[in-house]
Amino acid sequence: MSTNNQKLFLSMPIPPKYDALAVENKWYDYWMTNKYFHSIPDNREPYTIVIPPPNVTGILHMGHMLNNTIQDVLVRRARLKGKNACWVPGTDHASIATEAKVVARLKEQGINKNDLSRAEFMKYAWDWTDEFGGVILQQLKKLGCSCDWDRTKFTLNDDMSESVIKVFIDLFNKGLIYRGFRMVNWDPQAQTTLSDEEVIFEERLGNLYYLNYKIQDSDEVITIATTRPETILGDAAICINPNDERHTHLKGKKAIVPLCGRIIPIIEDDYVDIEFGTGCLKVTPAHDQNDKVLGDKHQLEVIEIFNLDATLNSFGMHYEGQDRFVVRKKIAKELETKGYLIKTEEYLHKVGTSERTKEVIEPRLSDQWFLKMETLAKPAIKAVLEDQSINLFPKKFENTYRHWMENIRDWNISRQLFWGQQIPAYYYGDGKDDFVVSNSIEGALELAKNKSGNLGLLISDLTQDKDVLDTWFSSWLWPMSVFDGIRNPENEDIKYYYPTNDLVTGPDILFFWVARMIVAGYELKDQKPFTNVYFTGLVRDKQRRKMSKSLGNSPDALKLIEDFGADGVRVGLLLSSAAGNDLMFDEALCQQGKAFGNKIWNAFRLIDGWKVAEIPQPEYAATATDWYQAKFQKTLVEIEDHFSKYRLSDALMTTYKLIWDDFCSWLLEMVKPAYEAPIDKKTYDSVVSILESNLKILHPFMPFLTEEIWQTLEKRTPKQALIISSWPEIKSYDHSILEGFEFTSEVVSGIRSIRKEKNIAFKNPIDLLVLNNESQVKNFDSVISKLGNITSLTYTTTSVDNALSFRVKSNEYFIPANDAIDVEAEILKLEDELKYTEGFLKSVRKKLSNERFVSGAPEQVVASEKKKDADAVAKIETLKASLINLK
RNA sequence: GGGCGCAUAGCUCAGUUGGUUCAGAGCACCUGGUUUACACCCAGGGGGUCGGGGGUUCGAAUCCCUCUGCGCCCACCA
Numbered sequence: 003m004s005t006n007n008q009k010l011f012l013s014m015p016i017p018p019k020y021d022a023l024a025v026e027n028k029w030y031d032y033w034m035t036n037k038y039f040h041s042i043p044d045n046r047e048p049y050t051i052v053i054p055p056p057n058v059t060g061i062l063h064m065g066h067m068l069n070n071t072i073q074d075v076l077v078r079r080a081r082l083k084g085k086n087a088c089w090v091p092g093t094d095h096a097s098i099a100t101e102a103k104v105v106a107r108l109k110e111q112g113i114n115k116n117d118l119s120r121a122e123f124m125k126y127a128w129d130w131t132d133e134f135g136g137v138i139l140q141q142l143k144k145l146g147c148s149c150d151w152d153r154t155k156f157t158l159n160d161d162m163s164e165s166v167i168k169v170f171i172d173l174f175n176k177g178l179i180y181r182g183f184r185m186v187n188w189d190p191q192a193q194t195t196l197s198d199e200e201v202i203f204e205e206r207l208g209n210l211y212y213l214n215y216k217i218q219d220s221d222e223v224i225t226i227a228t229t230r231p232e233t234i235l236g237d238a239a240i241c242i243n244p245n246d247e248r249h250t251h252l253k254g255k256k257a258i259v260p261l262c263g264r265i266i267p268i269i270e271d272d273y274v275d276i277e278f279g280t281g282c283l284k285v286t287p288a289h290d291q292n293d294k295v296l297g298d299k300h301q302l303e304v305i306e307i308f309n310l311d312a313t314l315n316s317f318g319m320h321y322e323g324q325d326r327f328v329v330r331k332k333i334a335k336e337l338e339t340k341g342y343l344i345k346t347e348e349y350l351h352k353v354g355t356s357e358r359t360k361e362v363i364e365p366r367l368s369d370q371w372f373l374k375m376e377t378l379a380k381p382a383i384k385a386v387l388e389d390q391s392i393n394l395f396p397k398k399f400e401n402t403y404r405h406w407m408e409n410i411r412d413w414n415i416s417r418q419l420f421w422g423q424q425i426p427a428y429y430y431g432d433g434k435d436d437f438v439v440s441n442s443i444e445g446a447l448e449l450a451k452n453k454s455g456n457l458g459l460l461i462s463d464l465t466q467d468k469d470v471l472d473t474w475f476s477s478w479l480w481p482m483s484v485f486d487g488i489r490n491p492e493n494e495d496i497k498y499y500y501p502t503n504d505l506v507t508g509p510d511i512l513f514f515w516v517a518r519m520i521v522a523g524y525e526l527k528d529q530k531p532f533t534n535v536y537f538t539g540l541v542r543d544k545q546r547r548k549m550s551k552s553l554g555n556s557p558d559a560l561k562l563i564e565d566f567g568a569d570g571v572r573v574g575l576l577l578s579s580a581a582g583n584d585l586m587f588d589e590a591l592c593q594q595g596k597a598f599g600n601k602i603w604n605a606f607r608l609i610d611g612w613k614v615a616e617i618p619q620p621e622y623a624a625t626a627t628d629w630y631q632a633k634f635q636k637t638l639v640e641i642e643d644h645f646s647k648y649r650l651s652d653a654l655m656t657t658y659k660l661i662w663d664d665f666c667s668w669l670l671e672m673v674k675p676a677y678e679a680p681i682d683k684k685t686y687d688s689v690v691s692i693l694e695s696n697l698k699i700l701h702p703f704m705p706f707l708t709e710e711i712w713q714t715l716e717k718r719t720p721k722q723a724l725i726i727s728s729w730p731e732i733k734s735y736d737h738s739i740l741e742g743f744e745f746t747s748e749v750v751s752g753i754r755s756i757r758k759e760k761n762i763a764f765k766n767p768i769d770l771l772v773l774n775n776e777s778q779v780k781n782f783d784s785v786i787s788k789l790g791n792i793t794s795l796t797y798t799t800t801s802v803d804n805a806l807s808f809r810v811k812s813n814e815y816f817i818p819a820n821d822a823i824d825v826e827a828e829i830l831k832l833e834d835e836l837k838y839t840e841g842f843l844k845s846v847r848k849k850l851s852n853e854r855f856v857s858g859a860p861e862q863v864v865a866s867e868k869k870k871d872a873d874a875v876a877k878i879e880t881l882k883a884s885l886i887n888l889k
Numbered sequence: 890g891g892g893c894g895c896a897u898a899g900c901u902c903a904g905u906u907g908g909u910u911c912a913g914a915g916c917a918c919c920u921g922g923u924u925u926a927c928a929c930c931c932a933g934g935g936g937g938u939c940g941g942g943g944g945u946u947c948g949a950a951u952c953c954c955u956c957u958g959c960g961c962c963c964a965c966c967a
Contacts, residue, residue, distance in 0.1 A: 608926035677925035
C-alpha cells in the first residue's frame with residue numbers, strides 16, 4: 003500500500019462496525035505477496051505440521067474447519083515465537099471414494115467402467131481431479147490458513163507415487179510384503195477388497211432361519227440355524243460339537259443339502275457352540291471367515307457361489323444372476339414351500355459394511371497383497387506407550403492405540419481399482435510364485451529371467467499386476483514423502499523439517515493413518531513422524547447429531563465465513579472444543595466470535611480517537627496501566643500453560659476474558675479521559691503498547707482482525723507485519739498490585755450495587771467515606787473515585803450517620819444520603835450480614851477446635867483457617883459497631 | 890462378548906497431588922441503563938444436596954465399592 007493510500011485510508015473515518023469481508027481478502031493477499039507462509043530451512047528452530055490431506059475432490063465441511071483452525075492457531079503461534087513455521091498442505095487421491103464418484107459420473111454418460119482400459123479410465127479420473135481438485139484448498143485460504151502453498155502435494159503426484167513404489171519394493175525385498183490367498187472383505191459395489199479397518203460393523207435386524215437337512219440313507223433330519231439361507235448352495239459340511247450328546251448318533255454320517263441335493267459330510271469340531279441355535283452349523287468355506295478356517299482344518303471343498311457383484315453364479319442354479327439379498331428372500335420362500343424351513347426368528351446381529359460405499363461386505367477368498375504388521379508394530383508401540391516420545395492428546399487414546407497395536411493383523415494393501423499406484427509386480431507365468439517386483443518393466447524382465455532361469459523371456463511375456471495400492475499406503479508416508487524423504491533421504495528439507503512437531507486429526511483415523519505413520523516412520527527412517535498428536539472431536543449439531551449431508555444439518559462453511567467472518571467462525575469453533583471432545587456446533591458460537599471481534603474493533607476506535615496532549619499523567623492512569631501490565635503477565639503464564647497442554651479452548655477463553663473484561667471493561671474505563679478531553683501522552687503510549695501486546699496473543703485465533711488493527715494503528719513495513727512480529731515474553735510482575743486491584747474491584751462493585759439499589763444514576767456524583775481497617779494500599783483511591791464517580795473520597799475513624807453502607811473484608815464504606823435513609827432496612831441488611839458472618843465463624847472454629855484437623859492438615863491450610871477466623875472476628879466487630887450506631 | 894471413558898448451573902464444559910483461591914467459567918436467563926468506543930453494548934443479579942446409594946478420612950466433586958444412564962473402541966459366535 004502506498005503512503006498516499008495509507009494517508010487516504012487513515013483519513014477516512016474508521017467504520018463503527020468491523021467489516022470482516024472487506025478486510026480478510028486484503029490481508030490474505032498481503033501475507034501471500036510477502037511470502038510469510040513460505041518456509042525454507044535456515045538456522046531457526048523448525049516447527050512443522052503436515053496437513054491431514056483431505057480428499058482431492060472434497061469440499062470444506064465443519065470438521066475441516068475445526069481441524070484446520072487448530073492447525074493454523076498452532077502454526078501462527080509458533081511463527082510468532084520465532085520458529086521457522088512450515089505447514090505443508092495437500093490432498094489425498096482417496097482411491098475408493100474418488101473412483102466411485104468417477105464411475106458414477108461415467109455411468110451418467112452411459113459409460114461402463116469395465117469397458118474402459120486403465121489408461122482410458124485414468125484420463126477421465128484426472129479430468130475430474132483437475133476440474134474439482136484443490137477446491138478445498140482454496141476454501142482453506144478463506145479460513146485464513148497459513149499453509150506454505152508452494153509445498154502443496156497430491157498423493158498421486160509423480161514424486162509421491164515414486165516414493166510409494168519404492169517403499170513397496172523395499173518392504174517386499176525385506177520379506178514384509180507377501181501375496182496370499184485369503185478371505186478378504188469384498189465390497190461388491192466398488193468391486194474391490196477393503197482392509198479390516200474399512201469395514202464398519204452395523205447392527206441390523208435380520209432373521210435366523212432354521213433349516214432341515216436330510217440325513218443320507220435315513221429318514222432323519224438335522225436342523226441348522228443360519229442367517230444366510232442363500233449360502234446353502236455353497237455348503238461343504240455340517241458341523242457338530244463332538245461333546246454334544248444330542249447329535250452323537252450322526253457322527254460319520256452324511257447330509258443332503260436342500261434344493262441342490264449335494265451330499266456333504268457331518269464333521270465334528272468343538273468350535274461349534276452347543277448353546278447357540280440347534281448346536282449344528284452349516285459350513286460354507288467360500289463365504290465366511292470362520293467356515294474357511296473349519297474348511298481348511300477338515301479339508302472341505304470350497305464352493306464359491308457369488309459373482310464379483312454379489313449376484314449368484316452357476317452354483318446358484320435357477321437363481322443365477324440374481325442379487326444375494328433377493329435370493330435370500332426367494333430361497334427362504336422356496337425352502338418353506340418344500341418343507342425345509344421349519345421356523346424363522348428375528349435376529350439382531352452385526353453386519354460388516356463398506357466405510358465408503360455402505361455396501362454390505364461379502365467375505366471372499368482371493369489373491370491379495372498383505373503387509374506383515376506384527377514386528378513393524380513393536381517400535382511404534384514402544385514410542386507411544388513406553389518412551390513417551392510421541393504424545394497423544396487427550397491421553398485416553400493411548401489405550402485404544404495399545405489395544406489395536408497389540409492385536410494388529412496383516413494389512414491388505416491391494417485394491418481392485420484403477421485410481422491409485424499400480425502394484426509393481428510382474429507375472430511371467432501361471433505359477434503361484436511366477437512373479438517379480440520391480441519399479442520398471444525392464445528391471446522386472448531381468449529379475450524374471452534370473453528367477454525363472456528362462457533367458458528367452460521378453461517384455462511382452464510380462465504382465466503387471468492389475469491392482470493398485472490402498473490409499474493409506476501412500477498416506478502413511480505423508481510426513482516423509484512431502485519432503486521427498488523417501489527418494490532422497492539426505493535432502494535438506496527432510497533433515498530440517500522431520501520429525502514434524504504436531505499432528506492434528508480426528509480419532510476416527512487413529513488406526514487408518516496415525517498408527518501407520520508411526521509404524522512407517524520407525525521402519526523406514528528409524529524416527530518418529532511427529533511428537534504430539536492432537537485429536538479433535540466430531541462436529542455435531544445442537545441435538546448432538548453427527549453432521550451429515552443426508553440429515554442436511556451441516557452448515558455451509560463458506561456461508562458461515564461470509565456471515566460471521568473467518569475470525570468469528572474460528573473463535574466460534576474453538577470456544578468450546580476441548581481436545582478429543584465432540585463439539586456441539588451452534589451458529590450462536592460464531593456470533594459470539596463476531597461480537598468479540600467487534601468489541602475489540604471498538605476498543606481500537608476509542609483509542610484511535612483520543613487526542614494526545616502534553617499534560618501530566620493522572621494518578622489513576624498510572625495505577626491502571628501498571629496494574630494491567632501485571633495482569634497481562636499473570637494471564638500470559640496461564641495462556642502458555644494451556645497451550646503447553648494443548649488446551650486451545652482454554653487458551654482462547656483466557657485471552658477472551660483478558661481482553662474483554664480486563665482490557666476493555668476495566669483498563670479502558672479507568673484511563674478513559676472525559677468526553678472530548680485529551681489524554682496524556684504517557685498513558686496513550688502505554689495503552690497502545692498494551693493493545694499491541696493483546697493483538698499479538700490474539701493473532702493466532704483472529705489473524706485478520708488483529709493484522710487490520712495492527713496495520714491501521716501505525717504505518718508498518720512488510721517486515722513489521724503482525725504475523726511475523728514476536729510473541730510477548732514472560733516477565734516477572736508485581737503480585738501485590740493485583741491483590742490491590744482485586745480489593746478495589748470489590749469496592750467499585752459495592753458502589754455500583756448501591757447506585758443500582760438506590761437508583762442513583764452514574765452521572766450523579768457522590769461522596770464516599772472509608773472506615774479503614776485493612777492495610778490495603780491506597781494507590782487505588784483515584785481509580786475508585788473515577789470508576790465510582792466519587793466527588794470526594796475521605797477516610798473516617800467512626801461510622802457515618804444517615805449513610806448507605808457496604809463492607810469489603812473489614813473495611814466499611816459510607817455513601818452519605820441526601821434524603822433520609824431507611825434505617826430499618828439498613829439494620830435488616832446489617833443483621834443478615836452479621837448472622838451469615840457469625841455462622842461462617844462458627845464453622846471455621848469448629849474445624850479449628852478439631853484436634854485431628856489441626857494436627858493432621860498441612861500447616862498452610864490451618865493457617866488459612868486461622869486467617870478466616872481473624873477476618874471474620876474483625877468483620878463482626880465492624881458490623882456490631884454499625885448496628886449500635888444505627889440503633 | 891471384551892476394553893476404555895463420561896455423568897458438576899437451563900446449555901457447553903473447567904475443576905491438577907483430597908484441604909487457601911471450591912462449588913467455577915462462557916453462553917442463556919432476570920433487573921436496570923440510549924448524548925460522550927461498542928445494544929454485536931454497559932452495570933447488577935438469580936441459579937447446582939457435583940447422576941443414586943454405601944464406604945475410607947478430621948475433611949470427598951476429587952479416593953474405593955455398587956447401582957443407573959449415556960458415549961466410544963475392539964471382537965469370527967452361525
